[in-house]
Structures are given as C-alpha cells and as structure tokens.
Amino acid sequence: MHYNHNIVLVGPMGAGKSTIGRLLATELGLPFFDSDREIETRSGANIPWIFDVEGEEGFRRRETQTIIELLQEEGPIVLATGGGAIMRPENRAAISQSSTVIYLHTTIEQQLQRTAKDKNRPLLQNDNPRMVLENLFAIRDPLYRETADLIIKTDRQAPKSVVRLITKKLKKL
Template sequence: MILSNPPFSSGIPFRQKNIILIGFMGAGKTTIGQLLAQKLGREFLDADHEIEALHGMPVTEIFRTMGEPAFRQMEKEYLTTLCRSEREKVVSLGGGSFMQEEIRESCLSSGIVYHLDLSWEAWLGRFEALIDTRPILQSKSLAEVEEMFASRKLVYADNHHTIDVDARTPEQIAEEMAQQIQAGWTVER
C-alpha cells in the first residue's frame, strides 16, 4: 500500500529530485535502491558507504573510535550537502539518519522520500544477519531495539510514500517504485 504524505516543495523539477529511501536497518534500502537506480538510469548512493569513503574508515570503526555523536554529525554534513547540491540520484539513508530534523527537512524538501516499511515480526527474521554489521545493535538488548524500532517508525511516517516490504521481493518493490516515479515524470511534462 502506498500513502502520500507531505506535499513536495522546493523549486526542483520532479524529474530531477533525488529518490531517498528511509526505513529501519535491514529493511532493504540498499538492495532496493540499487535495483531502482538501474531501472531509472540513475546513480545509486548509499549514505553510510559514502561517509565511510569520505572519512577512510567503516561506520563500525567510526562508532567505536569517535562515538555515535561524531558519526551523526558526519551524516548530517554529508546528507544536507547532498540534498543541496546533487540531483537525479537514488539515495539510501542509514536507519538513524532521518531522526535528525535537519536531515529530514532537507530530504523532504528536495527529494522524493520513500519509507520502506517493515514489520517488527519480519525484521526479527533478519536480526541474526544484521547484528555483526550494525554497531547500534551490538550495545542494545532486543527490548531496547524494539523500542527504537517503534520510535523511529513514528518519525519515518513523515514521508512522501510508504511501501510495505514484508512479503515482497526487492525486485517487485523496485519495479513498483520505478513505475510510480516514471508516471510522475510523465505527468510533469
């Protein structure tokens, strides 16, 4: 199901807007984003990977050596700059990025924000595969992660489109998104 939420703003033509994917860690943002970028003929950017390249170390190392606040500052600088200066990209945000108001406002005003909505039950099925690569999971109990999941979901509700990803393949989701976006391009002409 797709729900339209905030109106699009800014003077950026719809066709040039970045497509921004948000959602909890493990929702499939990177996999779906790569497929969507191929379908739309756009460059794909994974925000975490871009930050790693800029700072010469993995996110897990940034968290370990500099702490989460330093990482969140790097994330804010990278994403707000990207929203101001880049166009026609597909961008996957880290699960916590959208919690920062400045990032959220930049994304909503200059891009088309899709929330990849995953249920808690479906996420639990992915937990074991995620724990080693997600530093935030390594210091929290499952109850704390569930609380974080619920609080983030409230913030993720501030988007342009929500897509349920529980029972569908990344290919199906990317195809639906591509058709929807391309339909918007046609209407814009």
C-alpha cells in the same frame, strides 16, 4: 522511466534500503548512493569504528554532512539513508526539501532475519536485538511517516517487486 529529482529511501535497519535503492536507481537511470557507505569512504573508517571513537553523536554529524552534500552536489540521485538518519531535524528538512521520500516499512521479524549476522550495525551488538529494534521502531516510525511521500511495505516481497511498485507509484505523483 526517467526521473528528474532526488529519491531518498528511509526506514529501519534491514528494510532493504540499499538493495532496493540500487535496483531502483538502475530502473530510473539515476546514480545510487548509500549514505553509510559514503561516510565510510569519506572518513576511511567503518561505522563501528566511528561509533567507538566519536560516539553516536560524532557519527550523526558526519551523516548529516554527507546527506546534505550528496543531495546538493550529485542530484538527481537515489539515496539510501541509515535507519537513524531520520532522527535529526536537519536531515528531515534536507531530504524533504529536495526529494521524493519513500519509507520502506518492514516488520521487526524481517529486520531480525535480515540483520542477524551483520556485525556492521553497532546498535545491535548486544544481548537483545529484538528489544533494541522495537524501541527504535517506536521512536522512529512516526518520523519516517511524517517525512515520507510514499510508504511501501517490503515484507516478504522480492526487491524487484518492490521496485515495480515504487515506479508505478512515482508515475502517479
């Protein structure tokens, strides 16, 4: 199956956006980009460092610029966005205009399992990651839903099964 426009994956930390995005891109014959990796490559610094030096606001500015550039310059692509990218209206506008948006939905349990040992997630470096994830979910879930063309549950599913489900649904769109 060859797909001729951008696909953007949104969803919380640990939903599988990068893993599923990579497999989906291969399946569809499109290049894959991860906005967090691109930000690190372009700035020559890792995300925790950017958060420390520029704060979350500085990071979010870089994120918006990166997402807009990737969607305009590289297309068609599969793009995995950071969990918080959905918060900025300009990001929601950019991805909605130019892409099929897929919300990878997962439970807090799965997020905790998948992010437990990851030190590259500044928002979770505290005593109560569960509470942080629950609070982020409450704020972000309605925005993911509002922006998404498709909502796919990734809980207890192998990435390959999720990709099969997505390609089946893309054919129907």
